[in-house]
Amino acid sequence: xxxxxxxxxxxxxxxxxxxxxxxxxxxxxxxxxxxxxxxxxxxxxxxxxxxxxxxxxxxxxxxxxxxxxxxxxxxxxxxxxxxxxxxxxxxxxxxxxxxxxxxxxxxxxxxxxxxxxxxxxxxxxxxxxxxxxxxxxxxxxxxxxxxxxxxxxxxxxxxxxxxxxxxxxxxxxxxxxxxxxxxxxxxxxxxxxxxxxxxxxxxxxxxxxxxxxxxxxxxxxxxxxxxxxxxxxxxxxxxxxxxxxxxxxxxxxxxxxxxxxxxxxxxxxxxxxxxxxxxxxxxxxxxxxxxxxxxxxxxxxxxxxxxxxxxxxxxxxxxxxxxx
Numbered sequence: 001x002x003x004x005x006x007x008x009x010x011x012x013x014x015x016x017x018x019x020x021x022x023x024x025x026x027x028x029x030x031x032x033x034x035x036x037x038x039x040x041x042x043x044x045x046x047x048x049x050x051x052x053x054x055x056x057x058x059x060x061x062x063x064x065x066x067x068x069x070x071x072x073x074x075x076x077x078x079x080x081x082x083x084x085x086x087x088x089x090x091x092x093x094x095x096x097x098x099x100x101x102x103x104x105x106x107x108x109x110x111x112x113x114x115x116x117x118x119x120x121x122x123x124x125x126x127x128x129x130x131x132x133x134x135x136x137x138x139x140x141x142x143x144x145x146x147x148x149x150x151x152x153x154x155x156x157x158x159x160x161x162x163x164x165x166x167x168x169x170x171x172x173x174x175x176x177x178x179x180x181x182x183x184x185x186x187x188x189x190x191x192x193x194x195x196x197x198x199x200x201x202x203x204x205x206x207x208x209x210x211x212x213x214x215x216x217x218x219x220x221x222x223x224x225x226x227x228x229x230x231x232x233x234x235x236x237x238x239x240x241x242x243x244x245x246x247x248x249x250x251x252x253x254x255x256x257x258x259x260x261x262x263x264x265x266x267x268x269x270x271x272x273x274x275x276x277x278x279x280x281x282x283x284x285x286x287x288x289x290x291x292x293x294x295x296x297x298x299x300x301x302x303x304x305x306x307x308x309x310x311x312x313x314x315x316x317x318x319x320x321x322x323x324x
Contacts (some may be wrong), residue, residue: 002076005271028318029267029279029286032311036289044296052292054175055272058243060288061177062236064281066255067262068188069232071280072110072225074263077205077272078132080229082121083236085143088248090237092147095156101162117143118230120222126222140256147249158249167242177239180268184235189277201225205272207285211252262287265315286311 021115040047047053066083090110097106117139118255124135146168158164169176203211204218210220266283268275287308294304 003053006084021184022257024100028315029265029282032265033282036286036293044293046296047116047293052296054293056285056288057178058175059292060284061175061181062240063255063258063262064181064284064286065184065232065236065239066229066252067259067266067280067284068184068277069229071188071263071266071268071275072192072201073132073229073268073275074260074268075201075205075272075275076222076225077208078125078222078225079136079260079270080118080121080226081136081256081278082117082139082143083233083250083259085140085147086114086117086230086233087237087240087255088145088250089117089143089150089249090234091241091251092151092156092249093247094238094241095158096150098158098160098163103163104294107238110238111231114233114234115227118227118233120231122223122226125226127217144249147251151247151249154248155248158241158245158247163242164245167245177242179320180235180239184232185277185281188303191238192277197221197224202273205269205274258287258308259311264312267315270316273290 026138066087070080070083080187090113093113094106095108097109101109121139124130124138125132128135166176170178192201200211200216200221203216204221208218237251240251262283263280264270264283265284266275266279266285268280290307290311291304294307
């Protein structure tokens with residue numbers, strides 16, 4: 001009798017409607033993505049053409065790369081507003097150096113530059129205790145200003161054909177930059193799920209004080225995630241430059257907001273401690289599908305900004321519902 005009573009007491013009495021809402025909230029990123037794919041088929045007969053799908057994938061690469069870097073920053077409870085400016089700075093640096101030092105060294109210097117900018121922002125946050133918003137806002141301004149100074153405010157064209165060919169090239173039917181994104185995503189997933197570094201980054205965002213009491217040097221990890229973000233921006237800036245064959249000081253204007261949006265739409269918490277690589281990638285694809293679909297429907301960029309804003313609000317509302 002006691003066992004039967006215990007079973008009755010432990011039966012789940014949660015209403016079906018609430019279970020459904022909780023399920024949708026827990027899987028909101030995938031649900032939204034599926035809805036977007038269905039809507040795309042209904043709203044445009046051009047969306048599922050091979051050329052258009054290829055275009056969506058190619059366009060998703062720079063945003064995807066910086067969003068994965070942004071994810072690590074947000075997992076610690078921080079934010080990085082400098083990502084778009086770092087992309088612009090790297091594109092200009094690489095375009096300028098290719099004629100004098102060659103493609104390989106130019107790319108190496110560009111990646112070092114991006115990582116150093118990320119390190120400066122990370123140092124301000126981790127060791128000088130400056131709020132991430134302020135520190136990375138300052139680095140956003142500095143990096144964009146340096147891009148303008150170095151390029152004298154003008155786009156720099158790249159004549160190196162192997163550089164441009166990479167941006168427009170294909171392998172097994174997929175654009176070459178997509179393979180860079182896949183490799184970066186796989187590495188980010190491995191680090192996030194299979195390493196102590198990934199677990200400690202999440203721990204810092206979940207409860208920084210407890211992590212400190214456990215003897216973890218939190219500052220090192222905070223510094224590291226901004227360096228990772230900077231490196232990701234460097235790769236993204238180079239990839240973006242290969243698409244156009246131009247290093248531009250105005251490249252990726254507003255990309256920092258798109259990256260934050262992708263991470264949030266992917267279900268990450270802006271307070272830190274929650275977020276996954278897979279959902280972030282899906283968040284990137286959702287934003288790219290929306291932009292592509294509205295372009296196919298000849299909807300202006302101003303309307304696209306409104307739609308993205310609404311999506312961010314809905315994502316945050318779902319997150320608040322999930323946390324209750």
